[in-house]
Amino acid sequence: MHKREAMSGETSSLNDNNGSNLKLKNETKRKVATREDVAKMAGVSVATVSHVINNTKYVSQELREKVIEAVRFYNYKPNMVARSLTTKRSNHIGIIVNDITNPYYGEIAQGMEEIAHKHGYIVSLCLASGDSESYITSILERQMDGIFMATTRSYDFTRKHIESLVHSGVALVNDPYGIGSVIKFNYKTAMDNLMSYLAGLGHKRVAYLSGIPLKSTGDQRFSLYEEGVEKYGLVSDENLVVEGMYPYSTNHRAGYDAMNILLSRNTRVTAVLTTNDYMAFGAMKAIKKTGLRIPEDISVAGCDDIILAEYTDPPLTTIRVPKKEMGRQAMYIILNEINEKKHYTKIIDTDLVIRESTGPAKT
Amino acid sequence: MHKREAMSGETSSLNDNNGSNLKLKNETKRKVATREDVAKMAGVSVATVSHVINNTKYVSQELREKVIEAVRFYNYKPNMVARSLTTKRSNHIGIIVNDITNPYYGEIAQGMEEIAHKHGYIVSLCLASGDSESYITSILERQMDGIFMATTRSYDFTRKHIESLVHSGVALVNDPYGIGSVIKFNYKTAMDNLMSYLAGLGHKRVAYLSGIPLKSTGDQRFSLYEEGVEKYGLVSDENLVVEGMYPYSTNHRAGYDAMNILLSRNTRVTAVLTTNDYMAFGAMKAIKKTGLRIPEDISVAGCDDIILAEYTDPPLTTIRVPKKEMGRQAMYIILNEINEKKHYTKIIDTDLVIRESTGPAKT
């Protein structure tokens, strides 16, 4: 790493007082105006400054204007850290995601941030790949007001972890024990359409590639897959199911590996469903590598409909889920939960999107 | 939204004192143990508790153990908000990105978070699509220690904005005015290889699709493109350059639109370069839509090498940039800058990755 001279003039610029008459208690620290400076300049008390800033009590037009001017003069910004300390509200929420690299989570985070920002909240990233204990600690230490556990890995969190959050009054969405609020996608119609569509194309042996443990997580889509197999008279064979392995992941690599396992089982599979689109991409790669064609030899369907699903070779049949909307709704729930101390349940519908990665079963 | 009964038993559970003898000043607020509770239980002063927790002074083994036990008993976590107020360090940094939906930014954010988390920092998301002024305010209010402006839209921030950050002592990486530290990719070799490669394939009319204004941002890649055109004797024609339009964006939509503009100009183009992979995806879509083939009619090359570039139809030739590493290094720089009050410059090399979206020029 190349060091170079400080360009901002360091100490000299730090001592430049911007023309104001701030009294600096500590010359070496940041010198920003506080409510006291503002109060002094406006010739009022700090309480009054507080009231005009927060609109928390009527203040005469005259003083109000003086305060506003002083605020402007100093370019004064309230110190949220100090405020949080007294109000016990950090206006800081967290989103726990598997992998922010996956546009699926990116969209959720984006939707969430949109609403959070609009309401004066800030959202911090907690990556579920790390040590979950340390994130719990972080959430607690930072006095976060809420957490959206938008991760398939929420089972990494013990009941004790979650309870310590609840105990501290953290608003929870999608905790693995259903203690807080719940928001989820409803795959029922979309999955039924998908299974019916595949059955209609003559598929008998449809596989399910999962990146996560199936039973413990109660994956709704897997249940619907099983129902579909039954309903449409498909072959029920546990060799057609590839479960995730520790350390569970649902990326393209996981899809690639799962598909190779499936192929090695010689199941005469003609269609595969995956946990998400990323896994579908990996599965497609594995299929092509063996010289098989999509969809002529094997049809592939993903889930999520991330942007890229449209651009793959061939374009991916998948289930479209309103990701950004989930982020927004999760934030609304957290906002409500913080204020009302109530829990909510929200179900969001999904759709089947048919593209070219699925076609008639090989005869 | 369906309301349902609070499942956690609300007030009753909030009054459940967990067996501890915390004195609750305010029964309706969160009741978490403070250092005072811990001190009392351990029979020491609050200062001593502080010292064992922060390892800031020697404390006798005996007291140390007592403190640790009390900490464990209460499951005590230091209140970072209070700590920040006194230390004037929030251990909170921000990353400003265009679009967290783009895996390019996802990877950067992930690398950053990895290092941040390891050092007790938390990273918050600031989406550049929103009102930049409000993010500046937020950064200031929250007393953030540092900001990585990992966005092509940093020109949205005025000099005044940036100076207010500097003035408050916020460590800056990649601010648009070069006041703070700088981290960037070096495209020189990769771009030269790409231009030489295309020239070798017989391409004479190579286009450049940008999502951002070209001159003002000083896009290094565009300069290198121009150099390459010169060096390899390609056709220099401003019709081959499509500049971004306000509101600038570099997503697949922007690529689609830019490609359509290019096609409408009848330039007999045989190869196109784009600002990033997302734009390349859009460009490919536009090309295919007109019935042209890739790469037989038009070659396409992107930049970034996001995961999906490998899976498109056809797989995309692109420039591989170590995104996660940039995130890590940016965080290291911020860490250093916070402690050393120095600025740094870091250049990261990139590579050309040739896939099937580029081929011989149409004759």
Added chain:
DNA sequence: GTGAAAGCGCTAACAC
């Protein structure tokens, strides 16, 4: 309508 002052949980002198 406005101000004084207590207190949020912590750190860092400074005493002892």
Added chain:
DNA sequence: GTGTTAGCGCTTTCAC
């Protein structure tokens, strides 16, 4: 080696 205490910047009773 350990304890006391004065703030950090803010909100919020409670007087005036």
